[in-house]
Amino acid sequence: MRVPKTAELVAASLRRVIIRGELEPGDALPPESALMEQFGISRPTLREAIRVLESEALISVRRGVHGGARVNAPDPMVAARYLGLILEYRGTTLGEMFQLVASIEPPCVRQLAGRHTPSGIGRLHEALATEEEAKDDPAALAEAKAAFHATLVELNGNRAMLALHETLQCIFYQAKSPHIATGGKTGTRRDHEEHVKLVKLIQAGEADEAEAHWRRHISRMEKELNASGANTRLELLD
Amino acid sequence: MRVPKTAELVAASLRRVIIRGELEPGDALPPESALMEQFGISRPTLREAIRVLESEALISVRRGVHGGARVNAPDPMVAARYLGLILEYRGTTLGEMFQLVASIEPPCVRQLAGRHTPSGIGRLHEALATEEEAKDDPAALAEAKAAFHATLVELNGNRAMLALHETLQCIFYQAKSPHIATGGKTGTRRDHEEHVKLVKLIQAGEADEAEAHWRRHISRMEKELNASGANTRLELLD
DNA sequence: AGTTATTTGTTCGTATGTATG
DNA sequence: CCATACATACGAACAAATAAC
DSSP, X not given: OOOOOHHHHHHHHHHHHHHTTSSOTTOBOXXXXXXHHHHTOOHHHHHHHHHHHHHTTSEEEEOSTTXXXXXXXXXXXXXXXXXXXXXXXXXXXHHHHHHHHHHHHHHHHHHHHHTOOXXXXXXXXHHHHHHHHTTTOHHHHHHHHHHHHHHHHHHTTOHHHHHHHHHHHHHHHHHHHHHHHHSOOOOHHHHHHHHHXXXXXXXXXXXXXXXXXXXXXXXXXHHHHHXXXXXXXXXXXX | OOOOOHHHHHHHHHHHHHHTTXXXXXXXXXXXXXXXXXXXXXXXXXXXXHHHHHHTTSEEEEOSTTOEEEEOOOOHHHHXXXXXXXXXXXXXXXXXXXXXXXXXXXXXXXXHHHTOOXXXXXXHHHHHHHHHHTTTOHHHHHHHHHHHHHHHHHHTTOHHHHHHHHHHHHHHHHHHHHHHHHSOOOOHXXXXXXXXXXXXXXXXXXXXXXXXXXXXXXXXXXXXXXXSOTTSBOOOOO
């Protein structure tokens, strides 16, 4: 006999309101007293529900006079946390993670070269410019390069792919950060040049060549990763 | 000043114990009274933490004399729930979901044909046999076909890919179930035959041909999906 | 700058329900 | 069927933080 607990029902009800968009990010939930009355429950029970939604980052709660719970948009970082839990539990390695991300991008590049738009090409040139600007700041450069990869997926127009790519990037960079701190000699200049070449191939509409070029690019990055710890297991907690 | 709440700290602490494998699935957590003492917190605060972990399906709580919280292995369905939340919030369609799953499998097939093992081939034949047995039961057949697809990814040996594939399947079949109930005329026989042909190509080591065959197979499934509602948005709640 | 009102964070005590033996 | 052990839920109270006055 599966009897759902009150707090879960309340959490699910509030979650539905948020996901359906009936409450937009920034909007405030009613204060505890109002919610208690609305659902006909006591304060501890309500707070259990509130805590669940807060752990999903769907709301953030502040104390004080104009405090209360405010709505956030669903965050890929949270999905990354749950997916990362499974991966860490199963002993997944950094190399496997990389392989996965790597298998997503080439098909995107192919399709992008097949049907590129002026605005899309513009976005890619912007991303390249951002890389160029950040060439002296290692942290900013890493971010700019990640943004370029993300743009490739975004321009594809598939929202599922983009959301997944964002999620995987969260896991990957969170897991990789300790390795970056130590052996942070990424072949930055060559990376940028290969990005530039990719945009040219896309602009020329050479789908096969663009995809192959991108596979080589990723394959090279994979070799660099293998040099340091591709076999190290994910460590996302603490 | 970001001050983490007590309940979140307790939840994180218990979560770490579970993910690290210090408590195995089936093991019982100490009773509430013991945990209250161990963390030096009151019952309501502890219950908030317990409720969070329960919402992540990392524990399940039963009442009664030998009740209490018992540990579960991390479940891809939970990652699916949250990733699904993001997708639904962003208005993702069933067609986009399908495209995503579809982009994962062909590379797996290619690699599988390149370096197949006797045990792997055995597993595929088992999956085919299960399909054959279930040919008269629509529900079982759908499950068997999904299992065949999962086996392709599993044999690839990449744990990240497998976990992701499981997660996406959860979302996809949960979202698709209403459509299956209505227009459930899947080209079952032809599907099975194409599965059989794929195994032959893998066994023969013809990587290019196997990948191409699988792309055609998926492309055909996509057309069937387009006939019904590929443009319908995901509806995972309720 | 200090006071105060509002709202959440935390605790205690108590009563109820449920499964086990 | 009863007693026990445990989680579920409620109510009332105090502590702490925040923003407005």
